[in-house]
Amino acid sequence: MSSSVPQESDFNPQIYSRKDKSLGLLSSNFLKLYNREGVGTIGLDDAASRLGVQRRRMYDVVNILESVGIVARKGKNIYLWKGFREIPRALNELKEEGMREKVDAAYCRSAEASKNKETGGSETQTDPLVPSLPKADSCRRDKSMALLTENFIKLFLCSDVGILLLEDAAKIMPGDAQNPTALRTKVRRLYDIANVLSSINLIEKTNHPEYRKTAYRWLGGKASRESDGSLDQSASRKRVFGAEITNYSLKRKKTDSSMDSQSHEKIMPVYGKQDELENEYRCKTLEHPLKSSSKAIDFGPFAPVKFRREDQENRHMRQVHDVDTMSSKYRPEYHNRGTQL
DNA sequence: CGATCCCGCCAGTAG
DNA sequence: CTACTGGCGGGATCG
Structure with a gap:
């Protein structure tokens, strides 16, 4: 099979779509990644790399989710997963x-x-x-x-x-x-x-x-x-x-x-x-009931999880299957600049 | 066009 | 000081 993880080719302006990088999508993916048994703490760096985004973006998501109780700041670079029940x-x-x-x-x-x-x-x-x-x-x-x-x-x-x-x-x-x-x-x-x-x-x-x-x-x-x-x-x-x-x-x-x-x-x-x-609050775009091996669901920064069925453009639908591998090479690297510190 | 809103610079804060 | 945070708004995309 071909690689499902976006590569440098994403630099291609024809492929690039801003929607694939939206905060809403990132949030959904974040929730899918951590809403499961055994999740205690969340490392921002780890989350960022697993979700394929710059750490800066994690702050945005986490700060908002914290206002709703889904996560709580535990310390530098560490957040606690509280779950939907805290909402x-x-x-x-x-x-x-x-x-x-x-x-x-x-x-x-x-x-x-x-x-x-x-x-x-x-x-x-x-x-x-x-x-x-x-x-x-x-x-x-x-x-x-x-x-x-x-x-x-x-x-x-x-x-x-x-x-x-x-x-x-x-x-x-x-x-x-x-x-x-x-x-x-x-x-x-x-x-x-x-x-x-x-x-x-x-x-x-x-x-x-x-x-x-x-x-x-x-x-x-x-x-x-x-x-x-x-x-x-x-x-x-x-x-x-x-x-x-x-x-x-x-x-x-x-x-x-x-x-x-x-x-x-x-x-x-x-x-x-x-x-x-939990079923209700669960991030939308998830049509699966409650379980789901979260291993087959669309994932990744470039996996267009269409929010509504207005998939009209049915553009490049990329699906990443293994959450744990969708890290590293993810972004266009426009001008290798904002690398993390 | 106006509406959206991603991206990352860089100031502020914690350690 | 360094590393972590996260305002902020330029400007690319969307519709």
């Missing part, structure tokens, strides 16, 4: 924290009528919609992708928005909503985040009913503090839009038909059973 707990925490912040924010809003709080940065003007949250974000760690991910999720958990345009999310979230450059950067980051959250099926890409623009729909259900650990089942049974606690008040958006319009196919994950849960 409910993580979401509950995010929701509680989000609700708390929202209250505080509302509190500040009224009290900050003519008061200009510190803000610590250089700009950070008061957000028209959501006054900067109490937690001053000025440290590097605080304006990270992880925080962005958390805030993005809180937006869904603490408001009744079912569908959100990334641009709106960027404006709603704490930070400079007026600075065009900052906003652009934030949106770019949200694209990354949305892609990996999509690979977990926490959200789904659709297009807004009225605006005809790409938007994301929350699929993760509503978290609830009670029954520590599990998500509110009644609410997650079916995608529920009517939340109790409301708005982060999206300026526009008249969610008229609060009920989706042309959405279907993918319905709410049903929580409850550990296996069901």
Whole structure:
């Protein structure tokens, strides 16, 4: 048989496809690789080489997954695999924290009528919609992708928005909503985040009913503090839009038909059973039930695991069969530069 | 074209 | 200091 591992030929612009390198795909592959028995710790270097990507990319994926509880940082270069079962707990925490912040924010809003709080940065003007949250974000760690991910999720958990345009999310979230450059950067980051959250099926890409623009729909259900650990089942049974606690008040958006319009196919994950849960959260693109020797599944940085059946282009479909060998020679090596340190 | 979002430079942080 | 992290935004691709 021929080699299934991408080689230098990938330098070929005709073969190269940006989609084969997406964060969402990397996330899916990461999950397939570690979601199994006996996985305890994850070495970033090892993961990077096994997945055929630069280590830099692992940070992106891991930081986002950590916000959802799937992995936890254990130490330098080491992460702990927690699994899908941790998602409910993580979401509950995010929701509680989000609700708390929202209250505080509302509190500040009224009290900050003519008061200009510190803000610590250089700009950070008061957000028209959501006054900067109490937690001053000025440290590097605080304006990270992880925080962005958390805030993005809180937006869904603490408001009744079912569908959100990334641009709106960027404006709603704490930070400079007026600075065009900052906003652009934030949106770019949200694209990354949305892609990996999509690979977990926490959200789904659709297009807004009225605006005809790409938007994301929350699929993760509503978290609830009670029954520590599990998500509110009644609410997650079916995608529920009517939340109790409301708005982060999206300026526009008249969610008229609060009920989706042309959405279907993918319905709410049903929580409850550990296996069901894992089955649902499991990265999409996996059609196999639960087991699967993960040895025959498409893998590799260049194995186009089509997210939707819109395989229309059925371009070069490469399949790597042995996870443990799809390392080394993987990237185009445009200009051997960014080699790891 | 505008929407997406990959890539890797290089500043910040941990050890 | 070195190695690890991870903002950040240029610019290639996609649709």
